Amino acid sequence: MSEPNSQKAFPVSWEQFHRDTRALTWRLTAGTRKYKAIVCITRGGLVPALIIARELNIRLIDTICIASYHDYKEQGAAQVMKGVGPELADLAADGGSEILLLDDLVDTGKTARIVRDMLPKAHFATVYAKPMGRPLVDTYVTEVSQDTWIYFPWDMGLSFQPPIAG
Numbered sequence: 402m403s404e405p406n407s408q409k410a411f412p413v414s415w416e417q418f419h420r421d422t423r424a425l426t427w428r429l430t431a432g433t434r435k436y437k438a439i440v441c442i443t444r445g446g447l448v449p450a451l452i453i454a455r456e457l458n459i460r461l462i463d464t465i466c467i468a469s470y471h472d473y474k475e476q477g478a479a480q481v482m483k484g485v486g487p488e489l490a491d492l493a494a495d496g497g498s499e500i501l502l503l504d505d506l507v508d509t510g511k512t513a514r515i516v517r518d519m520l521p522k523a524h525f526a527t528v529y530a531k532p533m534g535r536p537l538v539d540t541y542v543t544e545v546s547q548d549t550w551i552y553f554p555w556d557m558g559l560s561f562q563p564p565i566a567g
């Protein structure tokens with residue numbers, strides 16, 4: 402879903418994102434699965450990848466680079482610009498059972514579907530999830546409604562807020 406159609410705003414600070422991503426890591430460690438590598442979906446997945454790699458002491462990190470083209474009303478075609486690199490070929494060979502796949506959020510599930518097709522056995526985790534994409538995610542922290550736009554700290558800056566009473 403693209404921003405102009407959304408009615409509710411869910412702004413996230415750096416501190417909150419860090420806290421929520423740590424909470425995601427706790428959830429991931431509750432299971433018995435161990436990961437040898439992280440694959441993050443650029444660009445939004447780069448930030449949770451840093452935080453989770455630090456917490457889980459994972460140093461093998463790769464990207465899947467996807468560009469989505471948005472028009473005014475809805476998300477357009479998505480193009481995979483880069484898949485997993487040759488260094489991860491062995492880990493990807495069985496579908497990625499020892500790979501942790503990360504993104505900042507799942508919305509319509511379009512991006513998730515592409516990466517799940519590429520690594521069907523990887524564990525796919527996001528910090529936030531909207532209902533349409535939620536069934537495609539193995540672990541997430543916070544669900545927001547489909548008509549909510551999540552504002553990430555890297556997209557925002559400090560600005561004047563008009564008084565609520567006008």
Ligand SMILES: O=P(O)(O)OC[C@H]1O[C@H](OP(=O)(O)OP(=O)(O)O)[C@H](O)[C@@H]1O
Nearest residue numbers: 402443444445469507508509510511512
């Ligand atoms: O479930 P979907 O509807 O596919 O939406 C979720 C994707 O959209 C955002 O990325 P975006 O394509 O905006 O690119 P970015 O990560 O480079 O900001 C977000 O980071 C997810 O990757």
Ligand SMILES: O=c1[nH]c(=O)c2nc[nH]c2[nH]1
Nearest residue numbers: 402508549550551552553
């Ligand atoms: O910053 C963003 N917030 C969102 O809610 C969203 N959904 C898809 N892509 C998104 N990007």
Ligand SMILES: [Mg+2]
Nearest residue numbers: 443444445446
């Ligand atoms: Mg993204």
